[in-house]
Amino acid sequence: MKENMLLAIDIGNTNTTLGLFDGEVLICDFRLQSLRDRTADEFAALIASLLLTKGYGLGDISGMAMAYVVPPVGGTLRELAERHLSLEPFIVTAETDTGLKNLYNPPHAVGADRIVNAFAARTLYSQATESGRTAACVVVDYGTATTLDAVTAKGEYLGGAILPGIGISMDALFARAAMLSQVELSQPSSAIGTNTAEALRSGILYGYAAQTDGMTARFVGELAQRGADVRVIATGGIAPLIAPYTNSIEIVDVNLTLTGLRLLYARERGK
Numbered sequence: 001m002k003e004n005m006l007l008a009i010d011i012g013n014t015n016t017t018l019g020l021f022d023g024e025v026l027i028c029d030f031r032l033q034s035l036r037d038r039t040a041d042e043f044a045a046l047i048a049s050l051l052l053t054k055g056y057g058l059g060d061i062s063g064m065a066m067a068y069v070v071p072p073v074g075g076t077l078r079e080l081a082e083r084h085l086s087l088e089p090f091i092v093t094a095e096t097d098t099g100l101k102n103l104y105n106p107p108h109a110v111g112a113d114r115i116v117n118a119f120a121a122r123t124l125y126s127q128a129t130e131s132g133r134t135a136a137c138v139v140v141d142y143g144t145a146t147t148l149d150a151v152t153a154k155g156e157y158l159g160g161a162i163l164p165g166i167g168i169s170m171d172a173l174f175a176r177a178a179m180l181s182q183v184e185l186s187q188p189s190s191a192i193g194t195n196t197a198e199a200l201r202s203g204i205l206y207g208y209a210a211q212t213d214g215m216t217a218r219f220v221g222e223l224a225q226r227g228a229d230v231r232v233i234a235t236g237g238i239a240p241l242i243a244p245y246t247n248s249i250e251i252v253d254v255n256l257t258l259t260g261l262r263l264l265y266a267r268e269r270g271k
Contacts, residue, residue: 007061007085008261009077010113011068013144014167015237016077018047019258020056026255026262028054031237036072040079047080064089065265067112067257090265092116098264101156113257114160117141118151120260121233125251126153136228138219139256140212140249142166142236150219153228161215166208166238185241209245216248 006021011034019029030050038046048058064081066089068074074091081089094102094110098119104110121137137151142165149160183197191206193199212234220230234242234249235256243249253259 004062005056005060006063006065006262006265008258008265009064009066009068010116010257010261011066011070011073011077012113013070015143016073017258018050019255019262020051020054020061021258021262024262026258028056029255029258034070034073036070038073038076040076040083043076044080044084058084061085061087063087063265065092065261066090067092067116067261069111069113090268092261092264096264099155099267100151101154103156104159110157110159111147113143114139114141114147114149115157116257116260116264117235118149118157120253120256120263121231122151122155123263124253124256124259125231125233126151133229135231136223136226138216138223138230138232140216140232140234140236140239141257142234142238142242144168146208146211148215148219150223152223152226160219163211163215166204166242170204205242205245208242212242212246213248216246220248 004023008019008021010017014034016032016034017029019026051057064085064087066077078089081087092112094108094112094115098115100119100122117139121139126135126137134153136153139149141147145165146163147160150158152158183200185201185204188198188201188205191202193202216232223230231250232248233251233253235253237254239252239254243252
C-alpha cells in the first residue's frame with residue numbers, strides 16, 4: 001500500500017466515476033455504468049483491471065471516499081472497500097460536516113453529490129474577486145439530471161434546480177420520434193439547420209446552452225441581490241461540449257466532484 005493514495009468514487013444514477021489521487025494530484029480516472037446488480041467482487045475485478053492499465057493496483061489504495069445517489073451501488077462499493085481493501089470508506093452525505101450551512105428543506109433531502117460540488121466550488125473558486133470580495137458560486141452539473149446549485153459568499157448552501165439531463169432528453173426524443181435518429185454532437189454550421197442532423201445539433205447544443213444561460217441568469221440575479229459577485233462553474237462529462245456555446249459559464253471543471261471528495265476526505269482526516 002502506498003501513502004496518500006485515495007480512491008474517490010462518485011456514484012450517479014447513470015455512471016459511476018472513479019478517480020485515483022496521489023496526494024492532491026488526480027493520476028487517473030474512469031467511468032463505469034452504475035449497474036445495480038454487480039457484486040462487490042465484480043466491481044473489484046473491474047476496478048483492478050482498470051487500475052492495472054495505468055500501472056496501479058487495489059493494493060496501492062490507502063483511503064477511499066465516496067458519495068452516492070444510488071444506495072444499492074453505494075452499499076456494494078462499501079462492501080468492496082471492506083472485503084478487498086480492508087478500509088472503512090469515508091462516505092459523504094447531506095449531513096456531513098462540510099463547513100457549509102445547509103439551508104435545504106429538509107437538509108438531508110439534497111443529493112450528496114450536490115453538496116460535494118457546492119463545497120468544492122466554494123473551496124476552489126470563491127476567492128476574492130477584483131472587487132476584493134469573496135464570490136458566491138453557481139454550479140451547473142450535467143449528469144443524468146442537469147442540476148444547478150447556489151452557494152452564497154458566506155458559505156450557505158441555498159439549494160438549486162433540477163432539470164431533465166441531456167442524455168435522457170435525447171433518448172426520449174429519439175424513442176418517440178420515428179423519423180429522427182441519433183447524431184454525433186458537433187458544432188452546427190448555423191442555428192437554422194438545413195437538414196435533420198444539423199437541426200438536431202442546433203437544438204441540442206444551442207438549446208441546452210440557452211437553457212443554461214437562462215437558468216444561471218436567474219440564479220446570478222438572486223445571488224447578486226445579496227450583494228455578491230458570482231462565479232459560474234460547470235461540471236459533468238458533457239460540460240466541455242456545452243460550455244463553449246454559453247455566455248454564462250466561467251469555469252469548466254469536469255472532475256469537480258472527485259476533487260470535492262478528496263478535499264472533504266482531507267478535511268475529515270484533519271479533524
